[in-house]
Amino acid sequence: MTAGSPSVGRPRSERARVAVLHAVDDLLVDVGYAAMTMKNIAERAGVGRQTVYRWWATKAEILFEACVEDAGRELASEPGTTTVSDIANFLAALAEFLSTSPAGAAYRALLGEAQHDPAVAVLLGTVDVLGLGARPVLQRAVDRGDLGPGAVGEDAVAVAVLVGPLVYRALTGATTDAVSLDELAAAAAESLRRLG
Amino acid sequence: MTAGSPSVGRPRSERARVAVLHAVDDLLVDVGYAAMTMKNIAERAGVGRQTVYRWWATKAEILFEACVEDAGRELASEPGTTTVSDIANFLAALAEFLSTSPAGAAYRALLGEAQHDPAVAVLLGTVDVLGLGARPVLQRAVDRGDLGPGAVGEDAVAVAVLVGPLVYRALTGATTDAVSLDELAAAAAESLRRLG
Amino acid sequence: MTAGSPSVGRPRSERARVAVLHAVDDLLVDVGYAAMTMKNIAERAGVGRQTVYRWWATKAEILFEACVEDAGRELASEPGTTTVSDIANFLAALAEFLSTSPAGAAYRALLGEAQHDPAVAVLLGTVDVLGLGARPVLQRAVDRGDLGPGAVGEDAVAVAVLVGPLVYRALTGATTDAVSLDELAAAAAESLRRLG
Amino acid sequence: MTAGSPSVGRPRSERARVAVLHAVDDLLVDVGYAAMTMKNIAERAGVGRQTVYRWWATKAEILFEACVEDAGRELASEPGTTTVSDIANFLAALAEFLSTSPAGAAYRALLGEAQHDPAVAVLLGTVDVLGLGARPVLQRAVDRGDLGPGAVGEDAVAVAVLVGPLVYRALTGATTDAVSLDELAAAAAESLRRLG
DNA sequence: AATTAATCGAGACGGTACGTCGGGTCTTTAC
DNA sequence: GTAAAGACCCGACGTACCGTCTCGATTAATT
Structure with missing residues (x-):
């Protein structure tokens, strides 16, 4: 149908694929983005180094794949009865995502790397992660x-x-409490009305 | 005067200091943050490698020093006659800073690096670069x-x-035109009034 | 007949066997022994990698098989009327074999590899390639x-x-002309007489 | 005098140089030429990998340097009173060198590698190791x-x-006893006389 | 004809060495 | 005591080959 070789040769190992994605999540939490190398991703996943390179070109690509789907789910907030409450729900989910979720940590790391590497900026541009929730x-x-x-x-x-x-x-390391979140929601609603 | 050796031996070379700061600015523009290494900073500055390490621990520190003072000047916008125009002036300066200024590029790179390296996060926390303007x-x-x-x-x-x-x-690579800036200023004014 | 499965299943492909032996000869000439890998032997032969490993353990084994029979034929010199001329005929054949023949190139490569790998030394010891001619x-x-x-x-x-x-x-890269060959033959005859 | 930079920068470490040469000798004996990698040479020598590459391009070059001087000394046989005894002394030294000496093992390995790699053949051609003794x-x-x-x-x-x-x-793994050595010396003397 | 079993080409798998590059430290001479 | 130069040890980079494995597809002899 599509590709030239539908099922020639040994098929890709699903075990290896998920092991790598999990390893990336674990390492991001354990050692941080900078200390996370292709080498120790492979070791943590119990996978050959070439197997990682065969499917992903950089650690950013792995992180991106590990991040996107989780982000979509975690940012899908409950619709509120009013616009203000709707926004408040979303901002609460967003704050949770950014400060606590592994996927959020991956997103922050990727947004950071995008400032250093144009290729990562392009990669992030392919999916509007936060926009999909907003x-x-x-x-x-x-x-x-x-x-x-x-x-x-x-x-x-x-x-x-x-x-x-x-x-x-x-990104600047500030945390935002629940009270401030409600204030922000009200302010954002006001602000958006002004944009209409 | 004070400590054991206030001014014994060869004094620090001012020439070397500014050469390094300029080299960092140039390299950030020419090759980007990721490809900017301590080695080629020293080479570009025409300075020994150890001389760089003697005064700065990381490339982030150099960039930070090169960035802060410029940022202060560039973000000091003209006071407007009304709050909305005041905000509009500031947002225009901020947009210019973030999208065009070398110091702004340095700030974005540092904010990115802060997501990977806690030490850089601490460093950035010592001076509220944008807050000083806002x-x-x-x-x-x-x-x-x-x-x-x-x-x-x-x-x-x-x-x-x-x-x-x-x-x-x-950070996500979007540019913001003058019309949108004015809208944002009005919306921000509305939003801030709500926070009062 | 003998073992558990004398001829059940698909028989060994003769096409694959000769393709591999020819590929080895070609590659030895084209890229040399060091750059000749099991991978590109298989590719050059148009054969699966496992098919090569199924029948030969190392590239040395393939080369040995490709070398032995040719060596026997090429080193079978014409008997001379006297011992000196007999030896001269043989040395001419040997010089031709070592310097020009593909089988000779294979022999030199194997003799070289035998200095690095005891298994190859054992392999070479199973057939006294030059001795069979001498x-x-x-x-x-x-x-x-x-x-x-x-x-x-x-x-x-x-x-x-x-x-x-x-x-x-x-082995040291020297070439030997016809005149020197005759001298060597006479000297060898003298030398051998002394060994009697 | 000669070079552009007579003594600028840190001088080459003699300790590192001899450590590498000794490591190569040890490894050749312990694990053989094939299993001797630039990686474990550096490790055995307690030296950085880059330090090895800075001064030698390949393991063959290291081995060559480690081999040449020893070879000269070990092949300098005692002059005999007659040509036959002179040759006998030399052949005894040569047999000892080839079968027992670490430098001889290095020579055999290099001669082997020269059959696989033209660069090593050129390298070996720069010094006629055995010829210097003969x-x-x-x-x-x-x-x-x-x-x-x-x-x-x-x-x-x-x-x-x-x-x-x-x-x-x-090279073919045969050993030669003292009696055969004397026979070979007599035969060689006869043979050489014929070449005169 | 259907079954059985070993072969075939293809290509992914977990490993490991390659040669390069940047890290941060050190050891020189010159100022 | 700083500066410039450059060698030091270390370890990650991305590539190549190792030898093994798992596929679907052949190919004969045996049912």
Whole structure:
């Protein structure tokens, strides 16, 4: 059908694939991004070094694959009854993601690496990780009439207004308590209304 | 005067110091942060390798020193007549800083590295680079009565609300045009009023 | 007939066998022994890698098989009318073999590898490649009474006296012209007479 | 005087140099040439890997340096009173060298590698290791009138006649006892006289 | 004809050495 | 005592080959 070789030769080992993805998650927590090398990823996964290189070019690619799907699930917040509560729910999920989740730690590491390596910037550009969580919230706000339809456009600033403050605090090492989160949600709602 | 040897032996070479700081700026632009090594910093500066290590422990420290003073000057925006125009002036300066200035590139690189290396996170925490630019704006808003006095507190979210959206867009590679900047300024003003 | 499975299942592919032996010869000429790997032997032969390993354990074994029979034929020199001319004929064949023949190149490579790997030394010891060519010459000299009967014994030095000089020159990269060959033949005859 | 930088920077460590040469000798005996890698040479010598590569390109170069001087000393046999006894002394030294000496083992390994790698063949061609031992013997024979003066020429076959048989036996794993050595000496003397 | 079993080409698997590069330290001479 | 030069030991890089394994597909002799 598609490829030239549908099933010639030994098939890829699913065991090795998941072992690598798990190893990356573990190492990010245990030793941090900088000390995480292709060598010890392979060792931690109990996998040959070449097997890692065969499927991923860099540790950023592995981390990205390990991050994306988890991010989608963890950022899918409960819809609220009002726009403000909807936003509050999302910001709570986002704060949790950024400060606690392994996938969030991977995202922060990747966003950091993207500042050093254009290839990683391109990689991150392929999936709008936080936008995928934020856009449903914005769409519901548009549907309620609380936000102009331009706010969910491709390059709209609405996503940045929504997630930017929390991301900035996460990257600078600040933590955000529940009270501040509610304040931020109210402020963001006000801000977004102004963008409509 | 004070310690055992205040000025015995050859004094530190000012020539070497500025050569290193300039070399770091040049290399960040020419080859990027990742490809910038202590070795080629020393070579570009025409300086011995040990001379670099004698005064800075890591390339992040050099970059930080090269970045801070420029940042202070470049982020000192013109006070506007109203809070909204004041904020607009600041956001314009911030956008310029993040997207164009060498010091801004250094800041982004350092913020990225801080996600990988706790020591760099601590280093960045010693000077609130963007906050130093944002706080005068917020203070003037408080003075005008447009913002509650709590907004300029130590750990207040106001700074994050002000700079977060633009920082997020800069880190994810998005550019922000003048029109969007004005929208953001208006939205931020609204948002901040809500925090008061 | 004999073992558990005399001829059940698919029989060994003769096509694959000769393809491998030819590939080894070609590669030895094209890229040399060191750059000749089991991987590119299989590729050059258009054969699976496992198929090579199924029948030969090392590239030395393949080369040995490819070498032995050719060596026997190429070293079977024309008997001369006198011992000196007999020896001269043999030395001419030997010089040709060592310097020009693919089988000779294989022999030199194997003799070289035997210095690094005891298993190859054992392998080479199973067939006295040059001795098989030299012994008929020596036997005829014994029959003529030009040489004592001990010279064709198992561990006699006569073979070494006969082939050693040319082998040494071949291994050290020296070439030997026709005039020198005749001198060597006369000298060897003299030398062998002395061993009787 | 000579080079552009007579003594700038840290000087080469003599300790490291001899440690590497000794490590190579030890490893050749302990594990053999094939299993002797640049990696374990460095480890055995207690030296960084880069330090090895800084001064030698291949393990063959190291072995060559470790071999040459020892070879000169070990092959410098006692002059005998007659040409036959002179040759006998040399052949005894040569047999000892080839079968027992570490330097001889190195020589055999290098001669083997030269069959696989043209660069090693060139390297070996720079110093006529065995010839340096054999030529004095031949020269004395010429002086005695037992050998024509052409025998000590650049490309003369006399050296090969002298050392070839023993080298061939050494490379093929044969050992040569004292009785055979004396026979070989007498035969070689006869053979060389014929070359005069 | 159907079954059985060893072969075939292909290619992924876990390992390990390669030669290079950057890390941070040290040891020289020159200033 | 700093500066410039450069060698030191260390370890990760990405590549290549090792020898083994697991596939689907052949290919004959045996049922």
